[in-house]
Amino acid sequence: MKPPSAAELERRKIVSINAETVTDVTSTDYPGHYPGEDHVWDLETFRSGLRIEFHKNEPLEASFSVIGVDASIANAFRRIMIADVPTLAIETVFINNNTSVIQDEVLAHRLGLIPFKGGREGLHTFLKWKKKPAEGTDDNNLFDYNTVMLSLNVECTHNEDAAEGETDPNKLYRHASVYARDIVYEPIGRQGQYFSGDDIIAPVNPDILIAKLRPGQCIDLTMHMHKGVGSDHAKFSPVATASYRLLPTIDILKPILGPDAEKFARCFPRGVIALDKVTRQEAAQEGSGYEGHEGELKAVVADPMRDTVSRECLRHAEFEDKVKLGRRRDHFIYLIESSGQWDSDAIFLESIAHFKEKARKIEQQVINMVR
Template identity: 60%
Template sequence: MAPLVPSQEELQRRRIIGINAETVTNIPSTDFPGHWPGESHGWAVDEFQKVCAQTFFRAITCAIEQILTICIEQNFQVEFHRNDQFEASFSLIGLDASVANAFRRILMAEIPTIAIEDVFIHNNTSVIQDEVLAQRLGLIPLKGSVEGINWMQWFKKATEEGGEEDGPCDFNTIVLHLDVECYKNEHAAKDEQDPRKLYTNAHVYAKDLLFTPVGRQEQYFVGDNVIAPVNPDILIAKLRPGQAIQMELHCQKGIGADHAKFSPVATASYRLLPDIKIERPILGDDAKKFAKCFPKGVIGLESVTSAEAAKRGSGYEGHAGEQKAVVKDAFSDTVSRECLRHDEFKDKVKLGRVRDHFIFNVESTGQFDSDVLFLEAVKVLKLKCNRWKRGLTDLMA
């Protein structure tokens, strides 16, 4: 007997994760053999090879633009909702949760950036201990030429097996200097109380870090692309007359999996698209109360039309002109389940989430623009796939 073909309505129902008053339903994936009677979800070598030949292996060996083209052919979509320099929001539609989570983890832990790794303190007479000051400096996000950062190589450190450590070179180390001394401002008013006016260099900021290019770094980190703190007003320390800080800082290339200071994102998260279905009419005062159960703008109020009131079985008979509740913007919902607390709404609304619609929010620390980060994550995943392909080829050779 030929496998049954489910209707579009049934397929849409399977996409929705049910949000009930105290439980969540329809969570697991169901695309495996035997779950749906009469349907074939079995794994076959021929079918797997066909799909891989047409999509997967094409995707991992072509450019990013071609990857997106292939994904679109497979009902994959990307929708941007917000695209600012430091924050972006976009939707990935038609993906499995494992792929979406792979992008999230890559964004946080596997995109290379630069940060202060070694601090050589020549003089520190401030009240902040050396190790605390070094920690504060390491967490300052830096920016510079992306081309230059990609040109830089990894700094090879000594291993327990006895491997030798690389020395600082122009291609693996960026040097910053911090040389600040506090002294009294002779021109300050006698009754001045603000230490920033009473003293010179009373506050040490990130903008006091000076970049010193060496070798080929002068070709990449020039003009607006020099190595500098993303936010120049980050407070490093407070000084008083007679106190000084003199140190040399070595920046190296790293990834967030090694230390959080190398992570290019402040946050990288996703949520599933909320799904709100009004099963039965909600009218009048109940409609206003229903709207208050959701964030502003999610539920709207509209008047019942004469056509709706005249239609048998619509639930609007005899209610022409009254206000009814309608779903305006499910995207902004937080799925709070507040409406399910009220008995009058329990049988009238059904809450859910679309299992293959992932709404990403990415906040860049400044080294990359927020929308570039996702493309960088695609590059990293592509490299992983290429390594996996080579390993598979060696395994089968």
């Protein structure tokens, strides 16, 4: 067969968005392969088609595009970020005294969901996985390299310095509200070498509310924190959000001018469609559709990435056959919101390392199976 044309290659990359349906959504049995065509995998071809573009990169939030991969690869990165990147979380709570209105098991659950941060070297190099004790033994396998100890000891008392007639509990009492900053880290063994100063283990957000107390009530407990992954429990997941969407495509097939252009722009989120004036060159070009409209406003696509693909423009008769909507099936826009233990971009880089390790293990298993 003749190699596919550029137009055919472009068509294969687009999922069509119609007024009532979505078409061209199915892929082939082997992504990127078509009958009668040679699509043997080649590293240089893959490398030339792969691009990663960052749109926003902040410690707690990152947005970037991965271009040139199949949906299975893009989704693998997302699932690894959610379930396989390790963090620390409170696993065991030993309650000595709890006279607050919160039940022991609810209090323990709230403590387990508080994200903690610490020195990168200590968290990712020094601390190891805690192994489950052998069945029938009392050995808990608690060491400085697999267990972090914390304590919380707070009692609510009257504030003698409160103004007469004060009604705010936070001013009327001391420790009326128990926050994450009240949790105290107790280093053991060699942990002091890795977790001190700016690298000390502490809650990501010190203002997380744990409980409210009144005079005579107290909370006294100790906690063990271990390393874990999100596939074991959601409290270990390093991300608050890890999602992706396909890049929207907006093709204006026929000129949209004047008041119609302004209405067309209002059909999209702000910034997606811009209004430009028809230039003299465009008005003079035969067959452009702009003949005799020099100086009038025309609709142009400014930033399709802002579009939410609401299909609002397809509801109006004046835009029929003038616009075509779609999504590019090999352009994935990620949004990563870190819960604080990892920088948002570092989570993605760590997911790549985990993906490579999984591929290496599968390769070895295939080799063993062939042998």
